[in-house]
Amino acid sequence: MSNPTPTPQAYRASLLTFHADPAFADDAHTWIEDGLLVVADGRIQAAGDYATLAPTLAPGTPVADYRGHIITPGFIDTHLHFPQTDMIASPAPGLLPWLDTYTFPTERQFGDPAHARAGAEFFLDELLRNGTTTALVYCSVHKASAEAFFEASAARNLRMAGGKVLMDRNCPDFLQDSADLRDSEDLIRRWHNNGRSMYAITPRFAPTSTEAQLAATGELARAYPDTFIQTHVSENQDECAWVGQLFPQRRSYLDVYEHYGLMRPRAMFGHCIWLDDTDFSRLAQTGSAIAHCPTSNLFLGSGLFDMKRADDAGAMVALGTDVGAGTSFSMLQTMNEAYKVARLKGSYLPALRMFYLATLGAARSMGLEGTIGTLAPGAEADFIVLDRKATPLLARRTAHAGSLEETLFALALLGDDRAIRATYAAGACVHERSPAFTPSN
Structure with a gap:
C-alpha cells in the first residue's frame, strides 16, 4: 500500500x-x-x-x-466503466448494438474474481498514468467485480468511488440480477467511507431496471444518503424512445429517476444530451450533476452536449471519459473533444474552464469540495x-x-x-x- x-x-x-x-x-x-x-x-x-x-x-x-x-x-473522472477497458475502441453502429455485441459479453467475464482483480489493477494503473486520482466508476453486475475494484484501490490508498451495476431486465440472462439489493448494501457497509473508498449505487440505466428494482434502489439511496448515485440518461435518441415506451407515465427519461428518488446531491447522470429545459432545471434544483462524456458521445454518434443550456439552468457539470465507449483514459484528450463539441454547439470553452471542470468543478459535483480538486x-x-x-x-x-x-x-x-x-x-x-x-x- x-x-x-x-x-x-x-x-x-x-x-x-x-x-x-x-x-x-x-x-x-x-x-x-x-x-x-x-x-x-x-x-x-x-x-x-x-x-x-x-x-x-x-x-x-x-x-x-x-x-x-x-x-x-x-484530475477527477466522473463517469467510466472499469470492465470495459478490454473492449475500448470496438466498432458498432450505435449504443444499443454496441452493448449487445461487445459490452455485455466482456462484462460477463468479471464474475471471475481473478479476472476482475487483473482488470482492476490495469484499470487503476491506466488512470494514474493519465493523471486521474479520483473516478466515479461502474463495475460489472457481479459483486466480485466491485470487491476487486475496491481492494485494488485501497491498496494504492486512492480516493475512488464505484459500485456494482444493477440490471434485472432487458439484458442477457448471464448478467441479470434482481430487485434484492443485499449485495449492494453489503458493499456499502464494507467499503463506503472505509479509508478513501466511497460507494456509488449504480443502476445501469432505466431500460435495464424494472420498476421494482428502481424502487428498491431509491430506498437504498434514502437509507444511505451520503453514498453516490450514478446512472445514464438521455444518451441517444433511440434509447430515449425506448424509455418512453417502457415508462409511458413519466414526463421524461430523467423524470423516471426523480420518480424513484434518485435525484439528489451526489447523484451523477452520464451524458444528458437529449434533455429539455425542465430536465436541466430539475438537475440544478435537486443538486444532481451531469457527467459530460464527449469522446464517447462522438464515438457512438449519440449527439452533442449543450454546455450553455446546462450553465443557463445552473446545473453542475463535470467531465467523464466513459471508457470503453470513450476512446481515451486521458482527461486532457477529453477536454480536447469537449472544446470541439462546444464549438459545434455554438459556444466556446476556454482552457481555464476545462481544467476547472476536471478538478474543482468535478469535486463540487461530487460533493467533495474541500477534500479533493x-x-x-x-x-x-x-x-x-x-x-x-x-x-x-x-x-x-x-x-x-x-x-x-x-x-x-x-x-x-x-x-x-x-x-x-x-x-x-x-x-x-x-x-x-x-x-x-x-x-x-
Missing part, C-alpha cells in the same frame, strides 16, 4: 488551482509561476510563492524540483505534475505561448498521458513517467 508521507515534503513548480468557476467569476483561479507545495501526512500543508515559503521549511525538508512544470490538483491547505494531497514539453510539438507550441490560457489550451489540445510527469495520491507518488527527480534544498 502507498502510505502518506509522515514528514513534510515540498514540491517546486508552477502552481494552478481554482476557487470558483471561470465561467462565472473573473478571479476564479490562482497561478503562481514559481511556487512551492508543501505536503505532510497525506494532506496539503501550504501552497504559495517559493521565495516566501522556502525559508519557512524545517531544515532538511526535501524539495522535489519540478521547475518548468505545472502542478495542479489531480484543490491545492488549498487541509485538502487531501492528490495532485499531478504536468510537463509542458512532453512531446516535441507540445514543447514547440508552449515555448511560444503568450499567456497561461494559451499554455493550458495547448496541453488540452495536444497533450495526453505523456504530459503527466508524475501523479501523487495522498502525498505518495503513485506514477512517475521519467526517472526519479533529484531533491534540492
Whole structure:
C-alpha cells in the first residue's frame, strides 16, 4: 500500500488551482509561476510563492524540483466503466448494438474474481498514468467485480468511488440480477467511507431496471444518503424512445429517476444530451450533476452536449471519459473533444474552464469540495505534475505561448498521458513517467 508521507515534503513548480468557476467569476483561479507545495501526512500543508515559503521549511525538508512544470490538483473522472477497458475502441453502429455485441459479453467475464482483480489493477494503473486520482466508476453486475475494484484501490490508498451495476431486465440472462439489493448494501457497509473508498449505487440505466428494482434502489439511496448515485440518461435518441415506451407515465427519461428518488446531491447522470429545459432545471434544483462524456458521445454518434443550456439552468457539470465507449483514459484528450463539441454547439470553452471542470468543478459535483480538486491547505494531497514539453510539438507550441490560457489550451489540445510527469495520491507518488527527480534544498 502507498502510505502518506509522515514528514513534510515540498514540491517546486508552477502552481494552478481554482476557487470558483471561470465561467462565472473573473478571479476564479490562482497561478503562481514559481511556487512551492508543501505536503505532510497525506494532506496539503501550504501552497504559495517559493521565495516566501522556502525559508519557512524545517531544515532538511526535501524539495522535489519540478521547475518548468505545472502542478495542479489531480484530475477527477466522473463517469467510466472499469470492465470495459478490454473492449475500448470496438466498432458498432450505435449504443444499443454496441452493448449487445461487445459490452455485455466482456462484462460477463468479471464474475471471475481473478479476472476482475487483473482488470482492476490495469484499470487503476491506466488512470494514474493519465493523471486521474479520483473516478466515479461502474463495475460489472457481479459483486466480485466491485470487491476487486475496491481492494485494488485501497491498496494504492486512492480516493475512488464505484459500485456494482444493477440490471434485472432487458439484458442477457448471464448478467441479470434482481430487485434484492443485499449485495449492494453489503458493499456499502464494507467499503463506503472505509479509508478513501466511497460507494456509488449504480443502476445501469432505466431500460435495464424494472420498476421494482428502481424502487428498491431509491430506498437504498434514502437509507444511505451520503453514498453516490450514478446512472445514464438521455444518451441517444433511440434509447430515449425506448424509455418512453417502457415508462409511458413519466414526463421524461430523467423524470423516471426523480420518480424513484434518485435525484439528489451526489447523484451523477452520464451524458444528458437529449434533455429539455425542465430536465436541466430539475438537475440544478435537486443538486444532481451531469457527467459530460464527449469522446464517447462522438464515438457512438449519440449527439452533442449543450454546455450553455446546462450553465443557463445552473446545473453542475463535470467531465467523464466513459471508457470503453470513450476512446481515451486521458482527461486532457477529453477536454480536447469537449472544446470541439462546444464549438459545434455554438459556444466556446476556454482552457481555464476545462481544467476547472476536471478538478474543482468535478469535486463540487461530487460533493467533495474541500477534500479533493484543490491545492488549498487541509485538502487531501492528490495532485499531478504536468510537463509542458512532453512531446516535441507540445514543447514547440508552449515555448511560444503568450499567456497561461494559451499554455493550458495547448496541453488540452495536444497533450495526453505523456504530459503527466508524475501523479501523487495522498502525498505518495503513485506514477512517475521519467526517472526519479533529484531533491534540492
